[in-house]
Amino acid sequence: MQVGFFFWPYAPDLVRRMSAAAERYGYDMIGIADTPGNAMDPWVAATMVAHTTERPRIALCVSNIESRHPAASAAAIASLDLLAPGRALLGLGTGHSGTHNLGLGRSRVADLVAGAEYIRALLRGEPASWRDGAANLPWVTRPSPVFLSASGPKALAGAAASADGVFINFGLTAENLAQTDKTMATGLTAAGRAPADVEVWRIAALDCNSDGAASRAKLGSILAFVAGGYILQGDLAARGVPPELHGAVAELRRRYSTRPGVADAALVDELGLFDSCRVASRSSARLPSVARRYWRRRRAVSTASCSRSALPRTRLQRLSCLARRCCPHCAEWPLPARSGRWSAVS
Secondary structure, eight states, rough: EEEEEOOOOOOOOHHHHHHHHHHHOOSEEEEOOOOOSSSOOHHHHHHHHHHHHHSEEEEEEESSSSSSSOOOOOOOHHHHHHSSEEETTEEEESSSHHHHTTTTOOOOOHHHHHHHHHHHHHHHTTOOOTEEEEOTTTTTTOOEEEEEEEHHHHHHHHHHHHHHEEESSOOSSSHHHHHHHHHHHHHHHHHHGGGGGGGEEEEEEEESSSSSHHHHHHHHHHHHHHIIIIOOOTTTTTTTTGGGGGHHHHHHHOOSSSSSOOOHHHHHHHHHHHHHHHHTTTTTSHHHHHHHHHHHHHSSSOOOOOEEESSSHHHHHHHHHHHHHHTTTTGSSSSOOOHHHHHHOO
16 A cells, blocks of 8 residues: 655745655655645656655646646656656646636646647657647657546546546545446446556545644635535535535535635635535545554555645644654654555645
């Protein structure tokens, strides 16, 4: 099993400290969000991580095809691979804060899938066309994996058909896992691909804090962001939202911010949605127990992946807190063989 995290790179010092913590505690992946309206440029941050780490994979988690031309993203991830050979990974989504805060709209899923296919062709060293232009990156010697971020059935099917991997952000209950596994399996079969062809990471929002009230406040803002922004988009009944909460969720969608803060946490409480949003993104109990097994055992224990999301100001404290609470001596132990993946959002 693998455990990773992704975060918003607010400042160079935070990037350096998060990189050091990832190495110290044995995290398998460092994901860097592309949210230029909120934080520094992700490619600058990724370059810093490449220079200050030796083991964890480095993911753009995630970018999009609206604010950055796909050919430019292909060249950027290939360049990052030259700095961190075999560790670079490009994640793509339809767009959220990375597009909204720049005044851009989201991609259609079909366009996202086409963009991923275009980038993968370029990274294989093949000439490829996108919209009205053609490109070629003949200097690329090794293709970096291209992942899609997916929570709905169309994006999951697209990832199954056209990506090297997927960040699934739909929840971690048994019902959630069964639903997304079924959608992925159907998509893989339709595309003639095997499960091993697509690497799967599961996303969870998490806070690690001995102060329950403080943790609830921190989680509230990220829950509004992920639930209002994408997890609870689309058909609410299909997303498991009870009918009596549909009005409140619609209000959350209308009022939440793509610049998360205290107001979003208050909004979730005001609408009576904290527990529902928490279930939707599985923010609390399961990841620590999974991580504890990971760090305490010297062999792989699962075939799943999970990602942790850190929040502003005390990201580093939560990252180290999770590792220390799950395994106080994890930094001293050999890394286990890994076959599963769990990731968290910052």
